[in-house]
Amino acid sequence: MVAVVGDIHGCFFTLLNLIEKLEKDYSKTEIYLVGDLVDRGKHSCEVIDFVKEKRLKFTPGNHEYMFYHYFNNPHSLFAEAWFNNGAEYTLKSYENRFERINEHLQLISEAPLFYNLKDCFISHAGISSYYNDILTADILSDDKKLDEIIRKDIAEPYSIVWSRDVLMNVGKLQVVGHTRMYEPKFIKANNVLYIDTAAISGNKLSAAIIGDNKIIEIVSVPTVSADLY
Secondary structure, three states: EEEEEEEOOOHHHHHHHHHHHHHHHHHHOOOEOOOOOOOOOOHHHHHHHHHHHHOEEEEEOOHHHHHHHHHHHHOHHHHHHHHHEEEHHHHHHHOOOOHHHHHHHHHHHOOOOOOOOOEEEEOOOEEEHOOOOOOOOHHHOOHHHHHHHHHOOOOOOOOOOOOOOOOOOOOEEEEEEEOOOOOOOEEEEEEEOOOOHHHHOOOEEEEEEEOOOOOEEEEEEEEHHHOOO
């Protein structure tokens, strides 16, 4: 059984409330984050500090990739897109502690694009239906081969960090963020659960408790106003 948390976007105090609730009710359950830890909210630096301190597992979202590429590949499409997607708020959160940036970027660079678990498949935006005729059952069961294929498409609009497509049925429950919902939404046809419940819009931050590819419970906390501009 695992707990999978939706998009955080710098909502540090909201994240603290959700993690406290998960640790109380599901103390032995490992916690995963679907990415978009940074941008738009007030506390991106604090969120990554907390993730690092707690050793929480996460998949990078498009916002982590934009942040990373701005400093490491400034002429890339990711870097160029960052200032239209909340960069100023992330940079503001690092004021007077810019020494943390390299450490945080290293953490992002080491994070896997997906977790292919027995309980579910976790990524930021999901495996697009673009791959229906490309990803065979053999590839989907081989994490190394799967990573090679999807990593080369990382900047494409159908990529695992950008996709807004209908998602592929990968043979197990996909749990993703990226596409904002006001309530978690399960799509039976392709076995996908969307858990970005718009914390950054003042709604709530949600986690799905998943066991053996089934949704056991949704745990949510309202957004803390101190996280928002």
